[in-house]
Amino acid sequence: xxxxxxxxxxxxxxxxGMALAAAASNRLVEPSFALDAAPRLKLVDKAxxxxxxxxxxxxxxxxxxxxxxxxPCLLLRLGAATPRNVTRSxxxxxxxxxxxxxxxxxxxxxxxxxxxxxxxxxGKKASFITYHKARSQLSAxxxxxxxxxxxxxxxxxxxxxxxxxxxxxxxxxxxxEYDAASDELTAVGLIxxxxxxxxxxxxxxxxxxxxxxxxxxxxxxxxxxxxPIAEYSEEVPSC
Amino acid sequence: MTSRRQDxxxxxxxxxxxxxxxxxxxxxxTAATAVVSATGSASAAISGRTNRPADLPKATGPRCVIVGGxxxxxxxxxxxxxxxxxxxxxxxxxxxxxxxxxxxxxxIDDVLDASFLQHSFCDAxxxxxxxxxxxxxxxxxxEKKRAYTSEGxxxxxxxxxxxxxxxxxxxIGITDPALVEYCKLNYPAGFKxxxxxxxxxxxxxxxERGVFLLTVPTGNYRCLPAPYERACLIGDYFKxxxxxxxxxxxxxxxxxxxxxxxxxxxxxxxxxxxYIDYKPSTTIKSVDxxxxxxxxxxxxxxxxxxxxxxxxxxxxxxxxxxxxxMKSPQLEADIDPYKYFCKGDKTCYVTxxxxxxxxxxxxxxxxxxxxxxxKVIAAxxxxxxxxxxxxxxxxxxxxxxxxxxxxxxxxxxxxxxxxFTDVQLDNKRSAALGKANHEWGAGxxxxxx
Numbered sequence: 001x002x003x004x005x006x007x008x009x010x011x012x013x014x015x016x017g018m019a020l021a022a023a024a025s026n027r028l029v030e031p032s033f034a035l036d037a038a039p040r041l042k043l044v045d046k047a048x049x050x051x052x053x054x055x056x057x058x059x060x061x062x063x064x065x066x067x068x069x070x071x072p073c074l075l076l077r078l079g080a081a082t083p084r085n086v087t088r089s090x091x092x093x094x095x096x097x098x099x100x101x102x103x104x105x106x107x108x109x110x111x112x113x114x115x116x117x118x119x120x121x122x123g124k125k126a127s128f129i130t131y132h133k134a135r136s137q138l139s140a141x142x143x144x145x146x147x148x149x150x151x152x153x154x155x156x157x158x159x160x161x162x163x164x165x166x167x168x169x170x171x172x173x174x175x176x177e178y179d180a181a182s183d184e185l186t187a188v189g190l191i192x193x194x195x196x197x198x199x200x201x202x203x204x205x206x207x208x209x210x211x212x213x214x215x216x217x218x219x220x221x222x223x224x225x226x227x228p229i230a231e232y233s234e235e236v237p238s239c
Numbered sequence: 240m241t242s243r244r245q246d247x248x249x250x251x252x253x254x255x256x257x258x259x260x261x262x263x264x265x266x267x268x269t270a271a272t273a274v275v276s277a278t279g280s281a282s283a284a285i286s287g288r289t290n291r292p293a294d295l296p297k298a299t300g301p302r303c304v305i306v307g308g309x310x311x312x313x314x315x316x317x318x319x320x321x322x323x324x325x326x327x328x329x330x331x332x333x334x335x336x337x338x339x340x341x342x343x344x345x346x347i348d349d350v351l352d353a354s355f356l357q358h359s360f361c362d363a364x365x366x367x368x369x370x371x372x373x374x375x376x377x378x379x380x381x382e383k384k385r386a387y388t389s390e391g392x393x394x395x396x397x398x399x400x401x402x403x404x405x406x407x408x409x410x411i412g413i414t415d416p417a418l419v420e421y422c423k424l425n426y427p428a429g430f431k432x433x434x435x436x437x438x439x440x441x442x443x444x445x446x447e448r449g450v451f452l453l454t455v456p457t458g459n460y461r462c463l464p465a466p467y468e469r470a471c472l473i474g475d476y477f478k479x480x481x482x483x484x485x486x487x488x489x490x491x492x493x494x495x496x497x498x499x500x501x502x503x504x505x506x507x508x509x510x511x512x513x514y515i516d517y518k519p520s521t522t523i524k525s526v527d528x529x530x531x532x533x534x535x536x537x538x539x540x541x542x543x544x545x546x547x548x549x550x551x552x553x554x555x556x557x558x559x560x561x562x563x564x565m566k567s568p569q570l571e572a573d574i575d576p577y578k579y580f581c582k583g584d585k586t587c588y589v590t591x592x593x594x595x596x597x598x599x600x601x602x603x604x605x606x607x608x609x610x611x612x613x614k615v616i617a618a619x620x621x622x623x624x625x626x627x628x629x630x631x632x633x634x635x636x637x638x639x640x641x642x643x644x645x646x647x648x649x650x651x652x653x654x655x656x657x658x659f660t661d662v663q664l665d666n667k668r669s670a671a672l673g674k675a676n677h678e679w680g681a682g683x684x685x686x687x688x
Contacts, residue, residue, distance in 0.1 A: 115682075117682070118682030118683070118685055118686050119682070119685055120678050120681075120682050126674055126678070128674075128675065128678050137647075137663055137664065137665035138649065138663050138665075140663075148671070148672075148674070148675035148678060148679075149675060149678040149679045149681075149682040150603070150631075150633045150649075150679060150682055151633055151649040151663055164661070165631070165649075166607060166631050166633075202685050235674055237670070237671035237672070237674040237675050238671045239647075239665070239671050239672060239675055
């Protein structure tokens with residue numbers, strides 16, 4: 001039996017059953033805990049000003065954290081509008097709907113930067129899971145997200161569907177609210193198989209060192225900063 | 240009967256004696272009964288530890304015994320439990336501590352600390368929700384479905400053996416048991432985890448000048464690129480420490496491990512021209528570990544120190560249990576090549592490097608394969624069968640440590656030929672791949688523990 005993980009803030013509730021939480025598509029779902037309400041975080045730039053979707057460079061890798069200070073997401077503006085309302089299967093083989101890219105061009109997507117195969121992730125020291133516009137040695141096609149560790153590849157234009165390699169389900173997708181008038185984005189949830197529980201368990205020691213004891217579990221409030229990946233990580237291997 | 244029990248009490252500790260006396264007639268009867276081994280012949284009655292039940296809680300579901308806590312066994316234990324939480328999984332492994340053979344070349348060249356390679360079996364079993372019985376398999380009665388270990392016997396529903404490899408010193412002309420032992424201790428191969436690698440690292444610290452010999456085995460040996468990576472990293476060590484040494488690398492093949500040959504050859508000529516003397520197409524006829532010479536078909540080479548890697552074979556345990564194919568060149572397991580069960584017995588499986596199929600013998604392959612075999616066994620328990628899934632081989636080789644640069648290959652296997660397919664290859668050494676090299680290993684540990 002897993003020990004309950006209860007935050008002092010009271011946001012987190014121990015959820016023994018999970019099936020109920022899993023049903024709602026825009027709620028943050030975890031095997032051992034569920035959030036009452038996923039945080040709504042406005043995407044801002046380094047200076048704290050709201051980020052404009054149109055200002056994102058196409059095919060460049062950006063990182064923001066959602067919903068915790070320590071959980072990385074990869075933000076991409078692809079070259080074209082993605083398909084909408086794509087059906088994907090999660091780790092339990094249950095179907096879910098990925099709504100598609102947002103922004104004026106329908107090309108802005110974001111996924112948790114934690115590999116669905118072996119949890120390699122984009123961290124302060126190094127980013128192992130990144131997007132390439134051009135073909136790389138590990139990806140048979142252009143425009144894929146590749147994980148350097150064991151060559152898992154995902155299709156960002158299709159809800160991070162697995163393209164090749166050992167992953168068995170897609171990266172969790174960030175759900176956005178997009179305001180066309182202001183061209184601004186708000187992250188409001190995660191869809192698919194969310195690996196935060198396993199991520200915290202796998203890296204607890206490192207996260208405690210990086211963020212301070214227990215501080216890695218703090219939820220962000222109101223806003224989250226978007227930075228180019230080279231500013232987030234000391235090293236960004238390209239593979 | 241009485242005298243045996245009395246004799247037993249002299250050999251047994253107090254706890255075991257009390258246990259034996261407590262279950263008296265039953266235990267004594269078991270001890271007196273001839274143990275029918277897998278080979279079918281009744282061995283002499285054994286008394287002692289192996290003839291009592293192992294100290295385990297009563298099975299709460301179908302009991303699966305995994306023999307061996309390497310990349311294959313650890314992955315299998317964890318994923319069997321995930322495939323069917325009702326399984327009662329017991330992993331039998333004698334070592335106190337896990338140490339990976341993979342990445343060990345990086346350890347000997349000071350790229351990684353030993354602690355990176357070492358992990359706790361307690362953690363594996365605790366997180367994977369299974370039992371770790373610290374002991375070794377002694378005998379197997381497949382009719383009774385009873386596994387006799389050094390810590391007592393376990394009745395099972397399914398057993399999977401992942402015992403790994405042993406070395407075949409006869410393949411390099413060493414047959415005298417005293418010389419085999421001498422070679423093992425003085426010039427260890429370094430492909431079974433633990434002590435061998437520490438000894439090789441220690442040798443580098445002591446090496447002052449002369450020839451350090453490395454050998455590439457014949458056959459399908461554990462970790463095909465490793466001897467070349469080791470040559471590179473010892474070359475790096477000599478360079479870094481300004482050691483007037485020469486690495487002589489004897490290779491029966493025409494060139495290094497096929498997909499990565501360009502990457503290794505480039506490193507040999509661009510980085511280690513003054514350090515590595517690569518001798519391809521060279522077959523070892525004999526080794527004199529006392530005189531420190533190797534005789535090939537061409538000449539006799541003297542060495543000052545060495546890590547001698549002979550041909551590998553399936554772990555001797557399989558032969559002892561009658562599970563090896565005695566006609567196969569490496570005496571590997573006699574199993575179905577797609578579903579891993581011992582011929583005619585879908586309750587007994589062999590996985591990992593002891594397999595006869597020509598897949599790469601590597602941690603990543605074994606880890607990926609075990610995911611599939613866990614599904615096979617779970618399906619077998621439910622009376623079902625599943626389609627074959629290829630294991631995946633992902634393989635990084637660090638060819639330079641200053642700066643850290645690696646090459647890599649990833650591939651799957653063709654269902655009919657078992658040859659490489661879906662090959663992804665990068666022979667251009669780079670720092671990016673060097674970084675990924677570490678993460679590749681870290682990811683494997685995360686999946687195994």
